[in-house]
Amino acid sequence: MASAELRIINRRIKSVKSTKKITRAMELIASSRIVKAQQRMESSNSYIEVLDEIVQELTNLGSIGQEESEQVSNKVALIVITSDRGLAGAYNSNILKLAEQKYQEVISSNKEVDLYAIGKKASGYFTYRNINPASSYEGITDEPNFENALEIMTPLVQEFYDGKTNQIELVYTEYQSAMTQTALYKTVLPFEVEQIAKEIESVGGYTFEPSAAQVLSNIIPKYTNATIFSALLNASTSEHAARMRAMKAATENAEELIKILSRKSNQARQAEITTEISEIVGGAEALAG
Numbered sequence: 001m002a003s004a005e006l007r008i009i010n011r012r013i014k015s016v017k018s019t020k021k022i023t024r025a026m027e028l029i030a031s032s033r034i035v036k037a038q039q040r041m042e043s044s045n046s047y048i049e050v051l052d053e054i055v056q057e058l059t060n061l062g063s064i065g066q067e068e069s070e071q072v073s074n075k076v077a078l079i080v081i082t083s084d085r086g087l088a089g090a091y092n093s094n095i096l097k098l099a100e101q102k103y104q105e106v107i108s109s110n111k112e113v114d115l116y117a118i119g120k121k122a123s124g125y126f127t128y129r130n131i132n133p134a135s136s137y138e139g140i141t142d143e144p145n146f147e148n149a150l151e152i153m154t155p156l157v158q159e160f161y162d163g164k165t166n167q168i169e170l171v172y173t174e175y176q177s178a179m180t181q182t183a184l185y186k187t188v189l190p191f192e193v194e195q196i197a198k199e200i201e202s203v204g205g206y207t208f209e210p211s212a213a214q215v216l217s218n219i220i221p222k223y224t225n226a227t228i229f230s231a232l233l234n235a236s237t238s239e240h241a242a243r244m245r246a247m248k249a250a251t252e253n254a255e256e257l258i259k260i261l262s263r264k265s266n267q268a269r270q271a272e273i274t275t276e277i278s279e280i281v282g283g284a285e286a287l288a289g
Contacts, residue, residue, distance in 0.1 A: 003272055005268050006268040006269055009261055009264050009265045009268055013261045013262065016254050016257050016258050019254055020254035020255065020258070023247045023251045023254060024247070024251045026243065030241075031240075031244045034178065034237060034240035037143075037240055038175075041175065041230075041234060041237050045230075047226060048229075048230050051219070051226050054219065055219065055223055073163055074110070074166055075111065075114060075165050075166055076106050076112065076113050076165070076166065076168075077113075077114050077156050077167065078103060078106065078114070078115050078169045079116045079156075079168070079169065079170045079171065079172075079188075080095065080115065080118065080119075080122045080126075080171045080172075081118045081122070081170075081171065081172040081231055081235040082095055082096060082117075082118065082120075082121040082125075082141070083119050083121055083141050083239045084119050084121070084141055084142065085120075088242040088243040088246055089243070089249075090242070091173065091242035091243070092121045092125075094183045095171060095172065095173055095183045096121065096122065096125050097183075098171055098183045098185060099171040100129075102169065102171060102185055103131070106169075114134040114165070115131060115133045115134060116133060116135050116137075116156070117133040117136045117137070118137045118140065118152070118232075119137075119141045120138050122136075123136040123138065135152075135155075137151070137152060141239065142236065143236065144229070144232035144235075144236055146225070146229055149225050149226075149232055153221065153224050153228050156168055157189070160220075167187065167189065169187055170184075170185070170186045170188050170227070170231055171185050171186075172184060172231040172234060173235050174234050175234045175235075175241065177241075178241045178244070178245075179241075181242060186227075188224055188227050188228070189224060
């Protein structure tokens, strides 16, 4: 019995060691990718901050076009950014929980919702709940580029201009540090001064030609694209950070489990040796008798 138990424990130790190698490799890959993702995110911040500042100046001038404020549609475009892969801790579950909450809030306010799922996890989550996304985008969350944001943004802004959509909302994860990522809900269009400001003080002194309203109208696609691209970069960096932490915890748990199983293996081996010695002694005594 002891020998069979020992074989089972040793097989488990071997299995856990193999799992540990995988989780350790995934942790190292995520830690290398997060550095590159942080650099891309930080390099785009200057451009996005300038757009924020210009839009803030335009809104302070009261140049938000009347065509946006007079939309008759009650449709909301809800963009949800998740990952294509799992094994990232609570990264996907946090964003999907917030997205479903916001989806239900919009529905309960008697508005229509067009869901745009970015990442396999979002698409699968809502499809399983009989909520079919208007569009799904996969394979772009790991290393998003500006063209990906443009592909998502173009039809949405056109529908906004055409009056088919009244609002464009974004649910994504904001990267704050390697240890902190926060699921956020943000209004992309129409503009909201409080959200656009982001504590940036308008420096003033701009001259807009031919008019501030025309400039704002022309800048909407660029601002929307930059906002979505920024969200994609934040989400990508957050995903790598969450996966790095999750795989580090899994590796540490595997190491602890190996220690526990090794102790059990030693105990089983000792019990096996004790049994063998007892059998030898018993046999010797029987022969001596």
